Amino acid sequence: MNAYAKRVFNLAYQFSGSYQEAEDQTQEIFLKLYGALSKFDFQRSFTAWLLTLAKNHLIDAYRRTKWERKQRDDFDERTAAGPLAGDPQDALEREENRRLVWTSLNDLSPDMRMAVILRDLQGRSYEEIAAVLDLPLGTVKSRVNRARLALARVVEEKRGGQP
Amino acid sequence: MTCERPQELFSAYLEGTLDPAVRRDLEDHLGGCPECEALLAGLRKIDAAVAGWPEFEPSPALLTRLKAIPTARKKWGFVPDILLRPSLQPVFAGAALLLVFVSFIFLAPQGRSFQKAVNRQVHLGWNAAERIYAKAGSVTERLGGYKDNVVSSLRTLNILKKSETEK
Numbered sequence: 077m078n079a080y081a082k083r084v085f086n087l088a089y090q091f092s093g094s095y096q097e098a099e100d101q102t103q104e105i106f107l108k109l110y111g112a113l114s115k116f117d118f119q120r121s122f123t124a125w126l127l128t129l130a131k132n133h134l135i136d137a138y139r140r141t142k143w144e145r146k147q148r149d150d151f152d153e154r155t156a157a158g159p160l161a162g163d164p165q166d167a168l169e170r171e172e173n174r175r176l177v178w179t180s181l182n183d184l185s186p187d188m189r190m191a192v193i194l195r196d197l198q199g200r201s202y203e204e205i206a207a208v209l210d211l212p213l214g215t216v217k218s219r220v221n222r223a224r225l226a227l228a229r230v231v232e233e234k235r236g237g238q239p
Numbered sequence: 240m241t242c243e244r245p246q247e248l249f250s251a252y253l254e255g256t257l258d259p260a261v262r263r264d265l266e267d268h269l270g271g272c273p274e275c276e277a278l279l280a281g282l283r284k285i286d287a288a289v290a291g292w293p294e295f296e297p298s299p300a301l302l303t304r305l306k307a308i309p310t311a312r313k314k315w316g317f318v319p320d321i322l323l324r325p326s327l328q329p330v331f332a333g334a335a336l337l338l339v340f341v342s343f344i345f346l347a348p349q350g351r352s353f354q355k356a357v358n359r360q361v362h363l364g365w366n367a368a369e370r371i372y373a374k375a376g377s378v379t380e381r382l383g384g385y386k387d388n389v390v391s392s393l394r395t396l397n398i399l400k401k402s403e404t405e406k
Contacts (some may be wrong), residue, residue, distance in 0.1 A: 173288035
């Protein structure tokens with residue numbers, strides 16, 4: 077239970093950018109999960125099924141409430157957690173890049189955002205992502221690539237806009 | 240080679256899954272295209288930044304709420320899931336407060352006296368407003384009287400001036 081809650085909560089937090097919103101969305105996803113358990117196909121992976129349900133809920137909620145107008149949580153120690161080892165200059169640059177990635181996620185469409193979160197922030201394999209998004213492998217690879225290009229452009233734009 | 244096709248290969252290039260011949264073609268393109276070179280450099284920076292992105296443990300309060308869902312569903316099985324959503328909780332809390340307030344006014348004995356006091360204040364306020372309105376009316380009438388006096392005085396003054404100039 078805790079492991080599933082952790083996966084859903086982190087997906088919701090990375091997608092919405094708000095800790096409070098992520099807690100509410102996780103609760104709503106679990107409410108839906110208990111309601112839909114009777115429809116679970118035992119031939120399928122439970123994790124993939126749960127994450128598909130979570131992904132559908134998050135994208136629907138995003139379209140309904142237009143989170144893109146809201147700010148993401150500040151990129152603070154909680155968001156940036158994880159020691160940045162190595163040369164301090166490199167560590168600083170990496171932290172700045174992390175901050176830019178975090179703030180730029182809201183500029184991606186929900187499908188693109190979900191693809192880049194699953195692949196790059198969560199490190200899932202293309203096969204896992206294909207199962208979650210319920211798409212062919214080739215489509216997933218192409219979507220992840222387009223999402224990365226879009227993110228890189230937004231990040232560079234934000235970097236260029238800084239003094 | 241235009242830029243669209245090479246850019247489609249960037250992820251596979253960074254992940255090292257490109258066919259060697261395609262890889263060489265892409266590297267040839269990159270050598271002569273500063274735009275693609277810069278975009279690829281941006282992707283490399285993002286790649287390094289997102290490695291080891293932190294994951295968080297859900298708060299104990301959230302875990303408690305999640306664990307309570309099966310029990311709540313049994314207890315409130317007749318209620319559609321949509322009404323159990325956390326986003327509706329502030330609405331329900333507001334509605335409950337409003338109901339308590341309304342019942343306090345209409346049902347409790349102290350509520351009746353409160354209602355009477357409110358009615359009295361409304362009544363007094365209405366009377367005060369009427370008095371102000373009546374006073375305002377008399378002031379307007381008085382001002383009208385002053386206006387007539389001033390106009391007739393001015394006319395008389397004009398007549399006197401004219402008769403002096405004629406002399």
